[in-house]
Amino acid sequence: MSQLLHRLEQGVHLAVDPVARGVLQAQIAGYLARVGRFDDAQFVTTEVRRDFGDGRSSRVSAWVMWAEALRHYYLNLAPESLDRVTRAQLIATTTRDRELAALASAWKAHFEFETSRFEAMLGSIRTALLWISDENHGAQSRLAIVISNALLLCGDRESAQQWFLRGRDHALRDGDQASVEALIYNRCAFRLAWLRAYNCVSKIEPDEVALLRSEIESSKNYQGLTGVDALTNIVLLCDARTSVLEEKYASAIEKYRAVRGRGPFASYNFSESLIDLEIAYCSAKLGDLSSAAALLVNIEVASFSQLDLDERLVAAWMRHQLASLGLHLGDWSEAERDFSMLSVEHSEFVDGLRTRIKQLQPAT
Numbered sequence: 001m002s003q004l005l006h007r008l009e010q011g012v013h014l015a016v017d018p019v020a021r022g023v024l025q026a027q028i029a030g031y032l033a034r035v036g037r038f039d040d041a042q043f044v045t046t047e048v049r050r051d052f053g054d055g056r057s058s059r060v061s062a063w064v065m066w067a068e069a070l071r072h073y074y075l076n077l078a079p080e081s082l083d084r085v086t087r088a089q090l091i092a093t094t095t096r097d098r099e100l101a102a103l104a105s106a107w108k109a110h111f112e113f114e115t116s117r118f119e120a121m122l123g124s125i126r127t128a129l130l131w132i133s134d135e136n137h138g139a140q141s142r143l144a145i146v147i148s149n150a151l152l153l154c155g156d157r158e159s160a161q162q163w164f165l166r167g168r169d170h171a172l173r174d175g176d177q178a179s180v181e182a183l184i185y186n187r188c189a190f191r192l193a194w195l196r197a198y199n200c201v202s203k204i205e206p207d208e209v210a211l212l213r214s215e216i217e218s219s220k221n222y223q224g225l226t227g228v229d230a231l232t233n234i235v236l237l238c239d240a241r242t243s244v245l246e247e248k249y250a251s252a253i254e255k256y257r258a259v260r261g262r263g264p265f266a267s268y269n270f271s272e273s274l275i276d277l278e279i280a281y282c283s284a285k286l287g288d289l290s291s292a293a294a295l296l297v298n299i300e301v302a303s304f305s306q307l308d309l310d311e312r313l314v315a316a317w318m319r320h321q322l323a324s325l326g327l328h329l330g331d332w333s334e335a336e337r338d339f340s341m342l343s344v345e346h347s348e349f350v351d352g353l354r355t356r357i358k359q360l361q362p363a364t
Contacts (some may be wrong), residue, residue, distance in 0.1 A: 003175025005031050019057045023028035024049050026063035034178040035069035041071045059100075062091035066104050074112065082111045089127070101131040102139035109146045116308055121146070123358055129305040129360070137174035142168045147357060152190035153310070154354040155198065160187070169302075190237050195245060196272055200317035201343055209245045216242050241278070249282035272308065273299045274315055277329070278293050282320045284315060284325050292327055301330045309349055313342040322327060 008028045015021035021320035025048045026038035032041035044069055052060045069084035085108045092100035109124035125143065132139050144167025163191045164183055191212055193202055234332050240255035256279050260272070280295040316339040319329050329335070 001175040002035075007175065011261065016304065017289070018051070018058055022052055022057065022060035023063045026060065028072045029064075029067035031176075032179060033067065033074050034182075036074065038075045041067065045071070058091055058095055059097055062088045062095070062097065062100055062104075065091070068102060069107065069111075075179065077093065082108070082115070085111060087122075093127070093131070098121070098131050098133065098137055099139070102133070102136050103142065105131065106139045106142035110142060113149060115144055118150075118356075121150075122360065125360060137170040137176065138179075140170040141174065141176060141179040141183075143167075144185055145179070148183070149186050149190045150353060150357050151186065153193055154350045154357070155194045155363070156354055159358070160190075161247050171245060179223045181219075181222055185219045188212060188219050188242075189238050191215065191232065192241055192245075193310050196241060196314050196327060197346055199245060200339075201311050201347075209242070213240055213246065217294065228261070244278065244282060247285070249285045253282045253286075255281050271300075271303045271307065273301070274305045274311065277315060277318055280327070281322060284322055284327060288327065289327065292325075296322070296327060296329045299329060309342070309346055313339075313346050316342050 004064065005028065008024050009033065011022055012028065015024060015089055025044055029041045029044040029048070032038075032044065045064055045126065048064050052064075055061065065084045065088040069081045069088065072084060073081035079097045085104050088269060089104035089108055091097075092104055101237065105128035106125050109121045109128060112118070112121035112124055125146065128139060128143050134140070144163045148160045148163035148167060150164065151157075164187055168180060168181050170176075171183065195208060195212060198204060216235070216239055220239070223245040236255065236259045240252050243249075243252035243255060256275055260275050276295045276299050278294040280299075283289075283295070284292040302313055307315065320333045320339045322329060323332055323335060
């Protein structure tokens with residue numbers, strides 16, 4: 001059992017003040033959601049709402065909203081997560097609950113980062129920094145995760161590693177097993193996102209791919225040791241995409257097919273058409289042009305417009321690569337134009353976000 005969860009449960013058992021007990025129960029529900037125990041999380045929040053349903057404590061209500069935000073997010077990446085955490089943040093800042101104000105703001109930044117709302121994310125980070133204390137390990141580790149992720153997405157591995165270590169320190173001090181796993185997973189997921197995009201415009205050094213593979217394996221191994229399964233399918237998708245960068249195309253196809261019907265996956269970095277395009281690309285690289293062509297028939301190019309910028313760039317690049325082999329998906333001139341425009345847009349985005357993130361980093 002996580003040290004954090006054990007400590008929270010002990011606190012509930014010993015608590016005399018009903019409000020303090022309700023806050024601890026909400027914190028337990030939030031942790032259970034983060035490790036994939038969704039029914040248990042729902043049971044706990046239902047209990048707290050039953051006890052405090054008369055609105056006697058705005059503090060408990062805000063903590064429950066935060067816990068529900070996490071459950072919505074980890075269960076099915078639902079948009080309600082952002083609404084709930086925004087409400088929790090508003091109540092916490094109004095009532096000057098510094099712990100929740102910082103924590104809710106850090107999680108709000110996380111949700112905004114995941115949905116590419118980068119201006120809003122920067123604002124939430126600033127709010128978190130206004131309220132955060134060194135002893136608030138939950139907010140400190142979550143904030144470090146968000147900043148590390150953003151830097152990884154920009155290819156700034158050195159700065160991201162500093163934030164990784166900072167986040168891990170706070171998570172370990174808190175006994176927060178779920179945050180340690182999140183740090184390990186995110187380091188490989190967002191390095192992968194950067195390398196997939198970078199691979200479209202330049203050559204990746206083999207040692208970069210080897211390092212990514214070691215991080216993927218670390219994430220898989222840590223999940224095996226802890227039994228935390230909230231991110232299992234996402235790690236499997238990362239595994240498949242890493243195999244492509246390793247040029248292990250047969251293995252990648254097998255992994256893509258295994259993960260294709262699983263989830264939940266975010267619509268901004270996953271679609272059935274994108275997976276089919278990636279399988280078609282791998283098939284073509286293996287010389288199986290007939291299988292690749294058969295897959296292209298049912299791909300909905302329009303669905304790529306819903307993807308994040310880096311995934312749109314990858315999709316455009318794969319279409320470009322397939323066209324060089326005589327396998328066209330949609331209008332060729334449009335595909336060529338999309339790839340050129342997205343390459344420039346991605347470069348400008350990376351430079352701008354890296355600069356903005358570094359401007360607001362607090363002193364370590």
